[in-house]
Amino acid sequence: MTDKVALITGAARGQGRAHAERLSADGADVILIDIAGPLPPSVPYDSATPEDLAETAELVAANGRRALTAIVDTRDHDGMCAAVASGVAELGRLDVIVANAGICVPSTWDRVSARDFQDTIDINLVGTWNTVMAGARHIIDGGRGGSIILIGSAAGLTMEPFMIAYTASKHAITGLARSFAAELGKHRIRVNSLHPGSVVTPMGSERMVAAMADAAESNPVLRPGFVKQLIPDSIAMPEDIAAAVAWLASDEARYVTGAAIPVDVGVTGT
Template identity: 35%
Template structure:
């Protein structure tokens, strides 16, 4: 994919998935604003891109506020003359079960993930509409936002909201030729190392330099951060001009399109429903096949290959 002449902002790009996105976009020819709350990490990524022959500028700032969003967009315009791609990747975790989650735990995650996506996307949309040449908003969601996950009230709510915003903005920005998509990445990162069944496998792969086992890459869709980055490059390119309003999963060897919520079963009662008629018909009617919930537990084969 050729991205020469395009300018991208990647938030939370100092390490992990964000770093992979920034480096892949730069390798494809885009100039990149590398944002991270850790200034040293952002600078290291930008320096690496420049050393490899690319163009990059680091911006150290916490995502969430309109001021940071405006600063990121302003830096893109000042340094490279325009903005074509906004990748809202920055995020934090404050995992707690519901009855132990504090207001601060909830607000911190919502502020970075959900508000940060909103403010950065808004600032980018304003600039892209002014330019009049279209653009790309690539929002980062999670399987937890699609299915829920134990101990992640704040994170799951934010990631679900991000997909809802992608669908909404795809409609609002269509006339400006700005596409909006959510990606649902799965990769071996510091976050996934906290999952007990994955931790020893990832650590063994890092220690030996051997690739992750095929069952993990295919069945669980979990690979390296570099496995995820090509989706961001594709969505940033002209080749994806007709793709918008979608939630797209990627990880390991797996690429998937997530379905949008829709009515699964419908029943009617003349004159309306009462609590009693709902109870009487639930198990044989619309509730006969209830939906599952939660991220499924990994299925570890007896013989890993």
């Protein structure tokens, strides 16, 4: 990855931070984007802060690489285009996009308001589309090809109970990756979706777990969470997902495109 440039959304913490640390350790400079502020009110876990985003940039700097940060909501198409254009102008090129920003709001179907549904679709689907639209043209302009990685979820490959909007949005990520892969292939840009199972991040905080347990009481037959892990006692960390991102970003994966790749301890495999 030496001297390549990667754009990462949702970079303030959690998996996005791990992707920034890993890609910079592998030699890339990074453009780090995060809302770094309040998430929609239905989200049952704390929001990231500007300090979190600055901390990610410091971790990149400690790897000897450059990090540019921008506080942007991925729902803001024009804002995304402007931030990415400015980052590319400063760092000189763009090779990799990791569209990672997302939210998750567990609830029974009848407690999801129209606003809640829209918020999840707007961030997880439209925000991901905005991210690709803001960055792909710059990769094409470089003429060197590149790699785009859309972060889905095991819920993008199988049904996750009590998460209708989330499950729908993450299934859409699978389609988005396949469709972009088809059209961007002629520019030697690979596009894949990556589907984590449970990962230890602020998204999975106590309030989130409580919200899932609360929803599960309505229908105990449906067990929430990715419960059928095939390897005992597995606790996936952000770095485990970052390892797959690093591989997809690299030339080691040069013939991998249009794929939906789970890193989920097998929960979608049976």
